[in-house]
Amino acid sequence: MRRITATLLALLLATSAGFAQSGPITLASTTSTENSGLLGDILPRFTEDTGIAVRVVAVGTGAALNLGRQGDADVLLVHSRPDEDAFVAGGYGAFRRDVMFNDFVIVGPPDDPAAIRGMTEAPAALARIAAHGADFVSRGDDSGTHKAERRLWGLSGVDPSAASGRWYKETGSGMGATLNTASGLGAYTLTDRGTWLSFRNRGGLEVLLEGDPPLFNPYGALLVNPARHRHIRAREAEALIDWLTGPRGQAAIAAFQVNGQQLFFPNADVRRNHRD
């Protein structure tokens, strides 16, 4: 019996150690890019072009940055510009590049108890939701969307944390789970347009406010600093960033549609990033 255990363990270690040295690179990204189907659509083309396979771990932006800090991912595709800049400035990332953007929208129940429909400024709409004490569901998970939401509350001059557990409900989970909660409660929430368009359980929720400049949601690609973690597959990871920000990747991002709508808009500096 001991021999069986030993053989089994040796086998497990052998297979997985081999897996760690070569094989796919790890991309830590956000639930918005994975759940919308974007990465599933464009990454196979990258693999076809380069022969490099990619594993996607879809978590919130905060968690993705943490994975990068610990060296558990080779490359990150996230959306929280201040944190991305801090990540590179702190030496955790080698560099950051613009990849694409989409935008956030405020969705809510059709009867719109706080009457925000028709408003154009997101912070003012949030202030009105707070004034009415209407249910608002927050990600509460330190994700890029959550950070954007907190910036909007900052602009609105209202601190919703005092109402946490009453009308301000923090789910501490992903965008999909948060939308499920909002749809169940008939509450307001902030969501990225990509997840919203591909989300199937909307209940009665509708887009009530969109197009305000603070709702702009840029995504950046970061290479985890190979100087900090020797095992980072810098060459392959950089090839992915080059591809995403080059003409092939940018065209693939622009061509990706859900229900006939484009979800992400490429904005990389193609001329600077493309190398032959």
Added chain:
Amino acid sequence: MNTLGQAIAEAGTLLAGFDADLLEIIGLSLRVSLTAVLIACVIGFPLGAAVALFKFPGRGAVSLLLNTFMGLPPVVVGLLVFLMLSRAGPLGVLGLLFTPTAMIIAQALLVTPIVAALTRQIVADLWREYGEHLHSLDASPTARLGTLIYDARFSLATAVLAGFGRAIAEVGAVMIVGGNIDHATRVMTTAIALETSKGNLATALALGFVLLTIALVVNAVVELVNGWAGRKAALA
């Protein structure tokens, strides 16, 4: 109700269609959970039997711990394994995070206490019945251990199934250490969580029915083998 009906229909279509992605996910679920249960049995049978048979200081405490660890929260085990296997953790050099091996380790940790605690109870009961007989044969401790585990094999199947049920149904640990990576570490439970988060509630529920069907098949196979072997043992 509408979602429920849709889910049942979709589960049927999924199973009948032998969808390649679904088969891959089912295959990985079975591979991870069955391997974890195998490891748990290799450790848990002798451990549980030893606690039942041998008197040693701290035996009561070990027994209590085993029973307590049957209730280990999967998410906590996942987190501990994650911290061990992370590049920043003590076992980071192995590069095991986000691999099926990491999921097997986490599930084995969850299942071992269940197998060990149930084995302890089953073997203790047998020992009360046959203890004097084995004493009179003057069997060595290892021989006693082996004999009792062998004699208890039909009852131990329940311990194995309890462990398998725990492993195949848990989502917290495999989500954290596996990362739910498509075509790499996605299993039935994490796929269900993913579909739920996409708002595809009918698909999520359909996958749940598929998972139940798999558990039913595994349980039925064990039951059949047990019944057949039991009749054979009775005849011999």
